[in-house]
Amino acid sequence: MKRFHPLLIVPLLFGLLLAAGCQPSTSLVKPGGAQMSAAAGQAESVDYSCSYFYFLWGRHAELARNYQEALEAYEKALICDPQADYIARKIPVLLLRMGRGKEAVAWLKRYLDENPREAGSRMLLAKILIRRGRYDEAAEQYRVVHKQHPKEDAALLLLSELYRNMNKPVAARKALQEILAVNSRSYPAHVLLARLYLSLKQYDDALAEYDKALKINWSEDLLLEISNVYLLEKHYGDAIAMYRKIIAKDPKNEKAHIALVNVYLLQHKDQAALAELNRLKAITLHPEQVDLTIARLYARLKEYDKSIRILRDSLQRNNMPQTRYLLAILYFQTKRYDQALVELKLIGRDSAEYKNAVFLQVRILREQKKPEQALEVLEQAISRDGGKGRSPDMFVLLARLYQVQGKKDLGQQAFDRGLALYPDDDKLLYAYGLFLDTIGEPNKALSVMQRVIKRQPRQAEALNYVGYSWADKRIHLDQALGYIKRAVDLRPENGYIRDSLGWVYYRLGRNREALEALELAVKLSPNDATIYTHLGDVLLELGRTKDALAAYHKAISLLKKGDKRRKSLQKKVNLLENQEHP
Known part of the structure; x- marks a missing residue:
């Protein structure tokens, strides 16, 4: 046919x-x-x-x-x-x-x-409106569908999720309660209500809704969610009991075994965690991953030889780069540097661990006082096989190694090569700016940092660098303040940026605001001598000489004996103390 x-x-x-x-x-x-x-x-x-x-x-x-x-x-x-x-x-x-x-x-x-009663098309319209950010219009479409089909839950369930994403928990709860008022055995409504309460940290209410859902439809995944609530409340015993209940019904449930291991680790019950890991290894389809976890746990217990033995045995069965890299780290920690290097060289360029393997080789070779070999490792990683496995970070480290050897020109060339290959990498450009600063090229560094800001206006560290540099030079002070305020908004917990804010206020003569910023800076970064020095300068300007001296003494205590700033600051302190007690 x-x-x-x-x-x-x-x-x-x-x-x-x-x-x-x-x-x-x-x-x-x-x-x-x-x-x-x-x-x-x-x-x-x-x-x-x-x-x-x-x-x-x-x-x-x-x-x-x-x-x-x-x-x-x-x-x-x-x-x-x-x-x-x-x-x-x-x-x-x-x-x-x-x-x-x-x-x-x-x-x-x-x-x-x-x-008007075509529910499928109306639901599609709501979905499109959500994609376009027209949430209130989407909510109205769900309301219409529910009004037309009051016995169907789907529209109200979607409406509750929409309200939750709009950060309207009260409206989300009301939508779910509407469903439950008509159908008290709506499993998805109870589950979504439990998750809503969980997001609001109303743990008892969440557990009550989960319990109702479980009575309607027993589910291992739901038990795992309930266990998570117990963990958030640090009710570890209840969480363990829940995981045991899951395992009793399904001995091969890997999620429950893994969760149980994590609970034991949270309680620092390492031996119990090890026992559970060995049970997991017997049932899992991926024993090599369990071996990694067991090895990490032994390493945490400082039982390095056991950890190494497990990893070596695992490599006999499965040549995993993650396993080899962890083995190299353990050799490094136990100062078996040559063995670590052997393992690291076996990690291929296709592996996610390749970059870290290169960096660890460099670190080991530097520990062994072999700087030329360290440079060779990096140069090979950068230049071989058409750049496979290469990364911008490698050029930063290469430049740093040349700088340490006093070869600034070769460091500059390393950045030139890197920026030619990665012209759009803002982190590399920022690192180049820092390099220029450390080799005594502050004006060039400032220019580079301004390029970083132009390309990435939310780069807090670059904003801080430019703002602080201007403040230090007493130029563009209003613009410097604007830059640093932006940096503070982006990194409010960064003590160094708070220090810059205090310093620019000081340069502007706004000493009260400077004091407030610097007092917060020393709380955030209590071991930085520069911040204490700036604090002392502001206190001195405010006439609080005794407090200023205390800040200067603290700064001196944080500086190493060979630091030139220590000698200069000590001279300033001696002068002030002589004025205080002639």
């Missing part, structure tokens, strides 16, 4: 339809255009063969991702059969795929004017 080739079906049907005299219009997108005409009294005969032909044409084009062609075909199909809702529902979906969301919304609204 002969078969038709699929591609011949469309022209064949087209020929048959031409013979039948079907000549559909080529109108643009007008939702239910023919339906609207029919509603206006312009009755048209339905041509099912014509409609089906264009539907097949549209479907074929849609599957081929020729969305414009599919859209035109579906429109023509609707002209042939205005009542074909299954075709009508295709059009807004296609408009969405074509990035014409605004038209999809308009189409659906017109369609719903003609078909």
Whole structure:
């Protein structure tokens, strides 16, 4: 028996339809255009063969991702059969795929004017409105669906999730309670209400709703959620009992075993965690991952030899880069540097651990006083195999190594090479600015940091650098204050940025504000001599010499004996003390 080739079906049907005299219009997108005409009294005969032909044409084009062609075909199909809702529902979906969301919304609204009880289309409209950030309009669509279909929960469930995402927990709870008032055994409503209470930290209410949901439908996943509530309340015994209940019913439930291990670790019950890990290893499909966890736990207990033995045995069965990297770390921690290097060199460029493996090799070689070999490792990582495994961080470290050796020019070349390969990497550019600062090129560093800010206006550290530099030079003080305030907004817990804020206030003569900023800075960064020095300067300006001296003494205690700042600050302290006690 002969078969038709699929591609011949469309022209064949087209020929048959031409013979039948079907000549559909080529109108643009007008939702239910023919339906609207029919509603206006312009009755048209339905041509099912014509409609089906264009539907097949549209479907074929849609599957081929020729969305414009599919859209035109579906429109023509609707002209042939205005009542074909299954075709009508295709059009807004296609408009969405074509990035014409605004038209999809308009189409659906017109369609719903003609078909107000079409719940599927109304739900689709709500979904599109949510994507477009029109949340209140979406909520209204869900309300309409629920009003039309009061026995269906879906619209109110989606409405509650929408309200929750809009940070309207009261409205979300009300929507769920509406469902439960009609159907007290609505499992999804109880679960969503429990999660809502959990997000509000109303743990007892959450547990009550979870309990109701469990009575309707027992679920291991739900028990895991309940256990999480117990963990948040630090009711570890209840959490353990819940995990044991899951394991009793399903001994191979890996999630429960892993969760149980985590509870034991939270309580520092390492031996219990090890016992549970060994039970997990017996049932899991991924014993090598469990080996990693067991090895990490032994390392935490400082039982390095046990940890190393487990990792070596695991590598015999499965050559995992994560395992090899952890083994190298343990060799490093136990000062078995040569063995660590052997393992690190076996980690390939395709591995996620490759970059860290290179950095650890560099660190080990520096520990071994082999700086040239460290440089060689980095140069090879950067230049070999077309840059596979290479990263911007490698150029930063390379420049740093050259700088330590006093080879500033080679450090500069390292950054030049890196920036040529990664011209859009803001972190690399920022690191270059810091490099210039440390080699005594503050003006060039300032220029680079301004480039960073231009490219990334929310880079707090660059904003701080530029603002502090201007304040230190007593230039652009108002702009410096603006930069540093932006940095504070981005990093409010950063003591060094708070110090910069205090310093620019000091330069502006706003000493009360400077004092407030610096007192917070020393709380956030209590071991920084520069901040205490700045605090002393402000206190001195305010006439509080005794407090200023205390701040200076604290700064001196934080500076190393060879630090030039220590000698200068001590001289200042001696002068002040002589003035206090002539």
